[in-house]
Amino acid sequence: MKCAGPIDVRDVDESSINIDPIQVGGRLTPEAMKAIIAYGDGYSICDNCRKPFRLDYIKTPPVDVFMRDLAAFLHMDVARVVPGARRGFQAVADTYVERGDPVLITALSHYTEVLAIESRGGLIREIPKTTENLITPDATAGKIEDVTRETGKTPSLIFIDHVDYQYGNLHPVREIIKAVHQYDIPVLLNGAYTAGIMEVDGKDLEADFIVGSGHKSMAAPAPSGVLAATAERGSEVFRTTSVKTDVTSRTFGIKEVEMMGCTLMGVTLVGMMASFPRVQERVRRWDQELANGNLVVDALKSIQGTEIRSEYPRKHTLTRVDTTKSFDIVAKNHKKRGYFFSSALKTKGIAGIIPGATQVWKFNTYGMTRAQAEHVASSFKEIAAENGLSVL
Amino acid sequence: MVSKPAIDAVFEAMFILTDIRVMLRETAPGHVLSPAQREETVALLGTLEKKVEILRRELVP
Numbered sequence: 001m002k003c004a005g006p007i008d009v010r011d012v013d014e015s016s017i018n019i020d021p022i023q024v025g026g027r028l029t030p031e032a033m034k035a036i037i038a039y040g041d042g043y044s045i046c047d048n049c050r051k052p053f054r055l056d057y058i059k060t061p062p063v064d065v066f067m068r069d070l071a072a073f074l075h076m077d078v079a080r081v082v083p084g085a086r087r088g089f090q091a092v093a094d095t096y097v098e099r100g101d102p103v104l105i106t107a108l109s110h111y112t113e114v115l116a117i118e119s120r121g122g123l124i125r126e127i128p129k130t131t132e133n134l135i136t137p138d139a140t141a142g143k144i145e146d147v148t149r150e151t152g153k154t155p156s157l158i159f160i161d162h163v164d165y166q167y168g169n170l171h172p173v174r175e176i177i178k179a180v181h182q183y184d185i186p187v188l189l190n191g192a193y194t195a196g197i198m199e200v201d202g203k204d205l206e207a208d209f210i211v212g213s214g215h216k217s218m219a220a221p222a223p224s225g226v227l228a229a230t231a232e233r234g235s236e237v238f239r240t241t242s243v244k245t246d247v248t249s250r251t252f253g254i255k256e257v258e259m260m261g262c263t264l265m266g267v268t269l270v271g272m273m274a275s276f277p278r279v280q281e282r283v284r285r286w287d288q289e290l291a292n293g294n295l296v297v298d299a300l301k302s303i304q305g306t307e308i309r310s311e312y313p314r315k316h317t318l319t320r321v322d323t324t325k326s327f328d329i330v331a332k333n334h335k336k337r338g339y340f341f342s343s344a345l346k347t348k349g350i351a352g353i354i355p356g357a358t359q360v361w362k363f364n365t366y367g368m369t370r371a372q373a374e375h376v377a378s379s380f381k382e383i384a385a386e387n388g389l390s391v392l
Numbered sequence: 393m394v395s396k397p398a399i400d401a402v403f404e405a406m407f408i409l410t411d412i413r414v415m416l417r418e419t420a421p422g423h424v425l426s427p428a429q430r431e432e433t434v435a436l437l438g439t440l441e442k443k444v445e446i447l448r449r450e451l452v453p
Contacts, residue, residue: 014416030414349421
């Protein structure tokens with residue numbers, strides 16, 4: 001079935017249980033699906049944009065209230081929507097990083113943090129991870145000391161991932177930020193895998209910035225995200241234009257330089273807004289999500305030879321698993337080779353694993369019903385048993 | 393002249409279909425509905441038929 005021309009209908013979430021590691025927290029709520037039906041046209045959010053002509057001043061629909069609520073949700077002073085977390089990283093890097101400045105990321109950081117620094121000509125240095133794939137306050141302080149000795153400058157900015165994309169591990173960010181602040185360095189907390197699915201309290205964590213992803217964790221269309229800041233840092237990153245052009249003497253009101261004027265328009269913003277009440281509510285049910293995740297993780301652990309590479313017990317629904325000594329052994333002799341696994345999952349109505357992956361792979365159980373989690377857990381065990389693997 | 397009933401009906405019908413779409417998601421892959429979901433679906437389909445009837449009446453009388 002086609003949507004239009006060569007574009008297939010995408011029905012992966014209607015026809016199967018999707019366990020794609022990056023997609024599940026961004027699936028739309030019913031409210032967002034309905035809102036985007038009405039707001040699909042390009043500048044649809046702008047029908048009632050009036051002076052001073054800025055996104056966060058629009059009252060119909062109530063974007064102004066949403067922006068304030070978004071900041072409050074993250075326990076920060078000010079928030080703006082951005083076209084994806086990466087544009088939040090970029091806005092902060094543009095504000096604080098000068099050419100040659102050392103900037104710290106972690107050994108588990110997302111590539112877009114690297115690109116944001118690289119585009120400024122910053123000197124990227126990584127905080128090493130432990131053997132358990134965690135970032136610690138001691139390693140962070142040690143790296144600050146090392147880099148300061150190496151370059152003669154303290155880092156101008158530090159990016160810390162709340163939960164990393166590689167292992168889905170929850171890092172001790174409160175303690176890390178406390179350590180960083182002893183050096184008076186601003187901290188950007190990357191909440192792409194936390195803000196919108198679990199409680200994030202920026203005040204408690206003492207983050208200078210929190211960046212979240214709408215399409216990863218806030219049930220919103222892509223590209224969308226949030227950049228939230230303290231009042232002090234907000235005045236820096238959300239500074240307004242002061243330019244007057246030479247020929248026409250034009251000025252540009254209160255447009256925010258790093259936001260490039262308005263950021264999200266149409267479906268991205270209205271989708272975020274429509275999902276927001278449910279997002280605010282769902283973070284309080286994180287324990288249920290973890291219970292579903294652990295059900296699936298425990299099922300995988302019961303398959304002989306399978307190892308969970310993420311921290312255990314799990315504190316997040318994104319998990320990295322190593323089946324080199326279980327499903328990959330099956331793949332070596334199976335007529336479908338490595339594709340047997342994704343094919344078997346498909347037969348059981350489960351999608352989202354990269355076809356051919358039987359060694360190290362990731363999955364995410366976020367948003368499943370309990371019945372769906374039970375189905376996924378039993379399916380892994382059944383596939384193992386059907387292929388001669390021992391299930392404890 | 394604007395047909396406000398037709399405009400409202402077309403959006404309401406799409407919203408009802410969206411609710412059914414969400415039910416397909418929540419019950420994937422088997423799509424076996426619980427008694428409560430069956431009851432909700434019957435109600436949704438009944439309302440949807442009324443919206444379609446409004447569209448017939450307004451647009452192709």
